[in-house]
Amino acid sequence: MTQSELQELIRTGAAAPLLAGTEIGPTWYDGQWWHIPGDAPDDADYELADAELSAQFDSLRRRTRLLEG
Amino acid sequence: MPRDEEVVAIEQVMDLFATEALLALEKADRPAERLAEQWQRLGLDELQLSDSEAQQHLAAAVAGAPMDSSDLRREYRDSYGRSHVPPLADQWLDESLTRLARAGVLRDVVATGTKLKVSEPLRKAADDLVREGMQLLEGRRFLDHQQTAPLPGRKAQILGYATALTACTAYGTAVQSLSQPIPVQAVLLAPALVYLTARYRNLERDWMVGRHNQVTPAKDQLADARWDAADAVDAAAQPTRADTRVIRAARREAGPSR
Numbered sequence: 643m644t645q646s647e648l649q650e651l652i653r654t655g656a657a658a659p660l661l662a663g664t665e666i667g668p669t670w671y672d673g674q675w676w677h678i679p680g681d682a683p684d685d686a687d688y689e690l691a692d693a694e695l696s697a698q699f700d701s702l703r704r705r706t707r708l709l710e711g
Numbered sequence: 712m713p714r715d716e717e718v719v720a721i722e723q724v725m726d727l728f729a730t731e732a733l734l735a736l737e738k739a740d741r742p743a744e745r746l747a748e749q750w751q752r753l754g755l756d757e758l759q760l761s762d763s764e765a766q767q768h769l770a771a772a773v774a775g776a777p778m779d780s781s782d783l784r785r786e787y788r789d790s791y792g793r794s795h796v797p798p799l800a801d802q803w804l805d806e807s808l809t810r811l812a813r814a815g816v817l818r819d820v821v822a823t824g825t826k827l828k829v830s831e832p833l834r835k836a837a838d839d840l841v842r843e844g845m846q847l848l849e850g851r852r853f854l855d856h857q858q859t860a861p862l863p864g865r866k867a868q869i870l871g872y873a874t875a876l877t878a879c880t881a882y883g884t885a886v887q888s889l890s891q892p893i894p895v896q897a898v899l900l901a902p903a904l905v906y907l908t909a910r911y912r913n914l915e916r917d918w919m920v921g922r923h924n925q926v927t928p929a930k931d932q933l934a935d936a937r938w939d940a941a942d943a944v945d946a947a948a949q950p951t952r953a954d955t956r957v958i959r960a961a962r963r964e965a966g967p968s969r
Contacts, residue, residue, distance in 0.1 A: 644880055661820060666828035668820065678826040687828075701757065705816050708754035709809065 648676060658703045660703055668699050675699045721818040722761050725811055729765040732807035733780045736772060739802035745801060746772060749808045758815040768809075 648669055651657035659669035668677045668691070675691040677699075691699060736742045750756070750773055751929040764783065771778045821827065 663830050664827060665824055665830045668825055680824045680826050695823060702816055702820055705754050705757055709812055
């Protein structure tokens with residue numbers, strides 16, 4: 643998925659970034675985590691996070707929700 | 712900046728907030744209960760603390776075994792001065808722990824190795840902080856040059872010091888105004904601001920001691936310079952508040968994040 647496609651999904655509320663205020667970063671969409679690896683080119687597409695990384699993002703999302711609450 | 716260095720820089724900011732929490736704890740009402748309550752509310756059990764002195768002291772306090780934090784207190788006051796300590800200890804404790812938690816989330820997201828880029832309003836606010844940091848560096852060089860200058864240099868020196876305070880105020884305002892993790896750039900700038908503020912304070916003290924021994928400066932003139940400094944801080948704070956409005960407006964436009 644391209645960056646512009648995912649940003650449009652965020653704009654419409656269909657997708658949610660892990661950290662509010664980030665333009666590029668881990669994003670929850672369609673029941674899965676999407677991200678761009680740190681060593682990828684700046685214009686790289688988003689890719690699905692693997693199980694291990696998804697578990698880390700789940701944990702971080704739980705912590706951010708506590709901070710928002 | 713390599714990813715590991717980003718994590719280290721964020722850890723330094725976490726140390727700063729952990730130190731603030733410890734200092735606030737010394738003055739808070741029912742400190743043990745309040746710390747436990749906030750720790751649980753913020754989910755800090757999931758935060759992996761580093762082995763730095765500040766974070767380990769905080770971990771000990773949470774475990775009910777407070778340690779002697781006098782070294783941390785002295786270092787903090789050398790950097791910020793007594794006037795920086797907020798009067799409401801309970802609120803300061805809550806804010807410090809919240810900032811520690813946010814910085815911890817940011818550190819752990821960075822540590823996953825995923826690509827991160829903050830949005831335009833946040834980037835602008837962070838860029839402003841970086842710009843002020845650069846001005847600080849310029850002022851620092853100017854002060855080095857002015858150390859032996861006669862009294863007319865004093866006013867510029869005070870104004871330079873005001874710039875340092877303003878930059879720190881801007882950083883604090885940015886952190887407070889965002890109900891989300893701190894922009895990466897702002898986090899990376901913070902340790903530099905702490906260092907530069909300490910240097911400014913030393914220069915200020917050296918100048919005062921030197922002048923006192925010479926018994927030459929007119930107190931009225933010194934008082935004028937201090938009023939100028941206060942004006943400079945007030946004036947320079949305006950763009951910061953404008954930045955905050957931009958950020959809040961952007962967040963309103965963006966709506967709820969989920």
